[in-house]
Amino acid sequence: MSATTPERTGVTTQAIEGSQTIRLAPNYWPFVVPALVVVGAVIVFPWAFTLWMSVNRWTLGQARSFAGLENYLRLAGDPRFWESLWHTLTYTFLSVAAPMVLGTIAALIFDAKFPLRGLLRGVFVMPMMATPVAVALVWTMMFHPQLGVLNYLLSLVGIPAQEWIFNASTVIPSLVAVETWQWTPLVMLIVLGGLASVPREPFESAEIDGANAWQQFRYLTLPMIAPFLMIAVIIRTIDALKSFDIIYAMTQGGPGTASETINIYLYNTAFSYYDIGYGSAMAVVFFIVIVALSFILLMLRQRSQWIGVEGK
Amino acid sequence: MSSNLFNPTRRQLLQASAALAAAGIAGIRPGFAAAVDWKRFAGTTLDVNLIKSPRSDTLIKYLAEFEELTGIKVNAEATPEQQQRQKTVIELSSGKPSFDVVHLSYHVQKRQFEKGGWLADISSYITDPTLTDPGLVESDFADAGMLFAKDGQGVLRSLPFSVDYWIVYWNTELFAAKGLKYPETLEQLVAAAEALTDPSTNTYGFVARGLKNANTPVWTSLMLGYDMTPLDNQGKLRTTSPEAVEAAALYQRLMTKSAPPGVTGFNWAEAQSAFLQGKIGMWFDGVGFAPPMENPEKSRVVGKVGYGVMPKGPKAHAAGTFGDGIGVTSASEKKEAAYLFCQWAISPAMGARLLQAGAGVPFRKSVLEDPKVREGVTMPASWLDAVVGSGNVSRLSLPVIIPVTEFRDIYGVALTNLIAGADPAEELKKATEQFQPVLDRSEQG
Numbered sequence: 001m002s003a004t005t006p007e008r009t010g011v012t013t014q015a016i017e018g019s020q021t022i023r024l025a026p027n028y029w030p031f032v033v034p035a036l037v038v039v040g041a042v043i044v045f046p047w048a049f050t051l052w053m054s055v056n057r058w059t060l061g062q063a064r065s066f067a068g069l070e071n072y073l074r075l076a077g078d079p080r081f082w083e084s085l086w087h088t089l090t091y092t093f094l095s096v097a098a099p100m101v102l103g104t105i106a107a108l109i110f111d112a113k114f115p116l117r118g119l120l121r122g123v124f125v126m127p128m129m130a131t132p133v134a135v136a137l138v139w140t141m142m143f144h145p146q147l148g149v150l151n152y153l154l155s156l157v158g159i160p161a162q163e164w165i166f167n168a169s170t171v172i173p174s175l176v177a178v179e180t181w182q183w184t185p186l187v188m189l190i191v192l193g194g195l196a197s198v199p200r201e202p203f204e205s206a207e208i209d210g211a212n213a214w215q216q217f218r219y220l221t222l223p224m225i226a227p228f229l230m231i232a233v234i235i236r237t238i239d240a241l242k243s244f245d246i247i248y249a250m251t252q253g254g255p256g257t258a259s260e261t262i263n264i265y266l267y268n269t270a271f272s273y274y275d276i277g278y279g280s281a282m283a284v285v286f287f288i289v290i291v292a293l294s295f296i297l298l299m300l301r302q303r304s305q306w307i308g309v310e311g312k
Numbered sequence: 313m314s315s316n317l318f319n320p321t322r323r324q325l326l327q328a329s330a331a332l333a334a335a336g337i338a339g340i341r342p343g344f345a346a347a348v349d350w351k352r353f354a355g356t357t358l359d360v361n362l363i364k365s366p367r368s369d370t371l372i373k374y375l376a377e378f379e380e381l382t383g384i385k386v387n388a389e390a391t392p393e394q395q396q397r398q399k400t401v402i403e404l405s406s407g408k409p410s411f412d413v414v415h416l417s418y419h420v421q422k423r424q425f426e427k428g429g430w431l432a433d434i435s436s437y438i439t440d441p442t443l444t445d446p447g448l449v450e451s452d453f454a455d456a457g458m459l460f461a462k463d464g465q466g467v468l469r470s471l472p473f474s475v476d477y478w479i480v481y482w483n484t485e486l487f488a489a490k491g492l493k494y495p496e497t498l499e500q501l502v503a504a505a506e507a508l509t510d511p512s513t514n515t516y517g518f519v520a521r522g523l524k525n526a527n528t529p530v531w532t533s534l535m536l537g538y539d540m541t542p543l544d545n546q547g548k549l550r551t552t553s554p555e556a557v558e559a560a561a562l563y564q565r566l567m568t569k570s571a572p573p574g575v576t577g578f579n580w581a582e583a584q585s586a587f588l589q590g591k592i593g594m595w596f597d598g599v600g601f602a603p604p605m606e607n608p609e610k611s612r613v614v615g616k617v618g619y620g621v622m623p624k625g626p627k628a629h630a631a632g633t634f635g636d637g638i639g640v641t642s643a644s645e646k647k648e649a650a651y652l653f654c655q656w657a658i659s660p661a662m663g664a665r666l667l668q669a670g671a672g673v674p675f676r677k678s679v680l681e682d683p684k685v686r687e688g689v690t691m692p693a694s695w696l697d698a699v700v701g702s703g704n705v706s707r708l709s710l711p712v713i714i715p716v717t718e719f720r721d722i723y724g725v726a727l728t729n730l731i732a733g734a735d736p737a738e739e740l741k742k743a744t745e746q747f748q749p750v751l752d753r754s755e756q757g
Binding site for chain 2: 059060061062144145146147161163164165166167168171251252253254255256257268271272273274
C-alpha cells in the first residue's frame with residue numbers, strides 16, 4: 001500500500017530503519033501506553049493491592065497494621081479454610097464431570113437427525129439462559145422437604161422424602177444437580193460443534209471393518225472431539241470454581257458449613273466479618289490454586305490437540 | 313436502669329399533652345410541636361441511608377410530609393440489609409460517608425458503630441426545646457430501646473426506631489384438637505411440641521430457624537429463660553456455662569423431636585412457609601413476621617393463629633429483643649437538620665403508621681398504649697397484646713460486640729451440629745475456643 005511506503009511517510013521510514021537500529025523504537029511507545037495503563041489499572045494494581053492487604057492486619061473500622069505472613073499462617077491452621085477448599089474441589093469436580101457426561105450424550109443425540117430436533121434443541125438450551133439467582137430460588141422451593149415438588153414426585157413412586165439442600169450429607173450433590181441442570185446445555189453446544197466438524201470417512205471405514213457403535217465412539221468420535229471436550233472442561237472448571245450465586249442464594253454455605261466453598265468463606269470474611277487482610281490472603285491462595293489448576297488443564301488441552309486435530 | 317427514667321412522670325405526660333394540644337391549635341400536623349422551629353434548616357439537603365424494609369418503605373412513603381414540615385430536601389436511599397451493612401461500614405470507615413442519617417440494626421451494628429465513633433452525640437439535641445418536641449422523652453421508650461441507643465458511657469448516639477420481640481406463633485386449631493392450651497413455661501412448651509408432633513400426618517409441634525447464623529438468636533433467646541446471656545457485663549464469654557448448655561440442649565430437643573425434617577436449612581422464610589401451611593404447632597420468631605399470617609392469599613391459618621409471649625424459663629421470664637435505630641453520622645455537617653429527620657422518623661405519627669400497617673413496632677410506649685392507635689391496628693388484638701407483654705419482659709438477645717456476625721456463624725454451626733446429634737457441651741466448648749480469639753481481636757486497635 002502506498003500509505004506505508006517509506007517515500008510517503010517519514011514515520012514508517014524511520015520505523016523500518018529503526019527495526020534495524022534499536023534507537024528508533026521509542027516512537028512506538030505512545031501506542032503501547034494506553035494498553036499498559038489499562039492492564040496496570042485493572043489487572044496489576046488490584047492484584048498488587050490484594051497482595052499488600054494480605055500482609056496487613058486490617059479490619060474495617062479498626063486501625064491497620066503490618067502483619068507480615070500472619071494471615072497466611074492463620075490460613076494454614078484454619079480448619080474452616082481447608083474444609084471450604086475441599087468443598088470447592090469436590091463441587092468443581094462434580095459440576096464439571098456431570099455436565100460433561102450428560103452434555104456429551106445430549107450432543108450425540110442431537111447430532112442425529114430426528115423430527116422436531118431443532119425445537120427440542122432450543123428447549124434443551126433454555127436453562128442456560130436463566131438468571132442463576134432466579135434458578136436458585138425456584139430450585140430452593142422444589143427442594144423444600146415439606147412443600148417441594150421433588151419429594152412429592154418421589155412419594156408417587158414410593159421413595160421416602162429427602163432433605164436435599166437441607167441436609168449436610170446431600171447438600172453438595174443437590175447443588176451440583178442444579179449446576180448440572182443449568183450448564184449441561186453449554187457442554188452440549190460445544191460438543192455439538194465438535195461433532196459437526198468430524199469427517200465421515202473414518203466412520204465409513206470403521207463400519208466396513210465391522211466396528212460396533214461403542215467402538216466407533218470410543219476410538220473415533222471421542223479422540224476427534226477431544227479438543228472440544230477440553231474446551232468445555234476448561235470453561236466448566238472456571239465457571240464451577242468461581243460459582244457463588246447459586247450456592248449463596250440456596251444455602252449460604254449451609255447447613256452449618258457443609259456447602260461453604262472458598263468463594264463463600266472469602267465473601268463472609270471480607271464483607272460480613274470485614275476482615276479484609278485475612279480475606280485477601282485467602283484470595284491470594286485461591287488464585288494460586290486456580291493458576292495451578294489452569295496450568296494442568298492447558299497441558300491436557302495441548303495433549304488432546306496433538307491426538308485429535310494435528311494427528312501427529 | 314432506674315424505673316423513673318422509663319416511666320413517664322406526670323409532668324412529662326402533661327408536657328406532651330400540652331404540646332399536642334398546642335400543635336393542634338396552631339394547625340401543625342399532630343405530633344409535631346410548634347415549640348420546635350421545624351423550618352430552621354429550610355433549604356438544606358439531607359442524604360439518608362436506610363435499610364430496605366417495610367419500616368423504611370413507610371418512611372419513604374411519607375417523606376413529602378417531612379419536606380413540607382421542614383423545607384428540608386431529603387435524598388433517601390434504601391438498600392437491602394446485607395448490602396446496607398457493607399456499604400455503611402465501608403463509607404463510614406472512610407471518614408467521608410455520603411449520608412447524614414443512617415439507619416442501623418442495633419443487634420448487629422451497635423458496638424461496631426460506637427467503636428468506630430461513627431455516630432454523633434445527640435444528647436444535647438434531645439434536651440434542646442427548640443430542636444426537640446417536648447413529647448420526646450427518654451422515658452417514653454421501652455427499656456431495650458435506650459439500652460440500644462446509648463453507648464457504654466451513657467451518651468445518646470441514636471434514636472430507637474423499631475423493636476422486634478421474639479414471640480411464639482401458635483396454631484390454635486392444632487392445640488384444640490389435642491386439648492392443649494398455650495404453654496406458660498418452657499417445659500410445657502416442649503411437652504406441647506412433642507404432643508403435637510405426628511410425622512405420619514406430616515404435623516410437627518415446633519419450628520424455628522436451623523440455618524447457621526440465623527439460628528443463633530433462637531438459642532440466645534432460650535438462654536434468657538435460664539437468666540443467662542452469652543457475655544457477662546465485663547465482656548467475658550459465658551457460652552459454656554451450665555445454663556448455656558441447657559439452653560442448647562433444649563434447642564436440640566425441640567429441633568430433633570418436634571421439628572420437620574430438613575430444619576437445619578430453615579431460615580425464617582422456610583419456617584414461616586411451613587407454619588402458614590397449618591401443619592406446625594408453634595413457630596418461634598420475630599413479631600415482625602406476623603402480617604402474612606392473617607393474609608388469606610398467603611396463609612392457611614387465617615384466624616387460627618395465637619400470638620404468645622415467650623413462656624417462662626426455669627429461672628427467668630424474658631422475651632428476646634432486637635431492634636433498629638436511626639442516627640446522625642459524626643461526619644455530617646448538617647447534624648441538627650439530620651436530627652430533625654431522625655426525630656420525625658420516630659415521631660408518634662410515624663410510629664402509629666408503622667404499627668397500624670404491621671410494618672414494625674415502635675419503641676415508644678405512648679404509641680403502643682394509645683387507644684386510638686390500637687383501634688387502627690390491622691393485626692388481631694392478641695398480636696398487640698403479645699407485643700406489649702413482650703415489652704414488659706424484654707431483654708437483649710444478642711451480645712453487644714463488634715463481631716456479631718462471627719458470633720452468629722460460629723455458634724450457628726455448633727447449633728446445626730446439635731440437630732445432627734452432636735453433644736451440646738462439646739459443641740459449645742469447641743465454638744467458644746474458636747470464637748474467643750475473634751472476640752479478643754475485635755477490641756484491639
